[in-house]
Amino acid sequence: MKLIIPMAGRGTRVRPHSHVTPKPLLHVCGKSMVQRIVETFAEVLPRPITEAVFVLGPDFGDEVRRDLAAICAPHGIAAHFAVQPKAEGTAHAVLMAGDHLVGEGVIVFADTLFYMPKDASVFEGADCVAWTKTVEDPRRFGVAVREGDRVTAFVEKPSEPISNEALIGIYWVKELGDMRRECQRLMDEGRAVKGEYQLTDAMDALLKQGKVFKTAGVTDWLDCGTIPALLETTQDIIGREATTDAQGENSVFIQPVYIGPGAKIVNAVVGPHASIEAGATITGSTVARSIVFAKARVEASHLDGALVGQQAMVKDFAGKLNIGDHASVGVVQ
DSSP states (O other): OEEEEEOOOOOGGGTTTTTTSOGGGSEETTEEHHHHHHHHHHHHSSSOOOEEEEEEOTTOOHHHHHHHHHHHGGGTOEEEEEEOSSOOOHHHHHHTTGGGOOSSEEEEOTTEEEEOOOOGGGGTTOSEEEEEEEOSOGGGSEEEEEETTEEEEEEESOSSOSOOEEEEEEEEESOHHHHHHHHHHHHHTTOOBTTBOOHHHHHHHHHHTTOOEEEEEOSEEEEOSSHHHHHHHHHHHHHHHOOTTOOOBSOEEOSSEEEOTTOEEESOEEOSSEEEOTTOEEESOEEESOEEOTTOEEESOEEESOEEOTTOEEESOEEOOEEOTTOEESOOO
């Protein structure tokens, strides 16, 4: 079993936090998004994952590769890397995995987080399984169209309400070589839509060839694609994974909170729904409904709905703010 994880996008909607760190490597309560994805599939798939192929942007350096290899190592997964030199759509991103697209695998786009049940029966008798979530407005998503229990088409961002069963970017494929062939065909025939080749078109082609498609549901689908969504998702996960033994010096914790290893809390009130990542320092401050990333410092401030980047510094500030890595607010240089 392989994992194919396209993650070449720059995450522009979560800037400034993705200027230095690719969005899938941003931490949510102590774990990066891509780590959570790998751990989820290591747990729920019916067969062990042996390889993971990460499709990266052309400017992703060796540190990114080391981080991804370290995520895979505890699960005995061999990490491989491919590059998508230019953003030309989801089918193009998958195709960049090249010779690794053979055998059984899961394609998962590292845009969102999700919780799913372990159910081996969804793979029985299928050539492909697409995970979906019912949404009120399907126009922003690819959708699965069905007649009864049978999937009859895949459509990218339909203008008409033909289905509210949104594709969430997770696909199990019995033979990845079939998907590679159809992705390549899209490019050979120039079948781009607004300059991009869509994986839904490749899947629709396989469906028309008689491949058996099934859909499976997730219990939760958590968006991390914008700053408000990242805050909301972090707060949701804090509720599930709160640090119940949080400790600090002369400090109060209003649950739920996440406190990362090595974080220092002094004369502070932290929570509710605050995530303080590893090595961060909170002194003489209140922090609620906020994310303070690794090794950041907050002093004499009152934050609510804030994001503080890695190794950033906030001093003598009250309210909402969003600053990136190594930035400072209220600090005289």
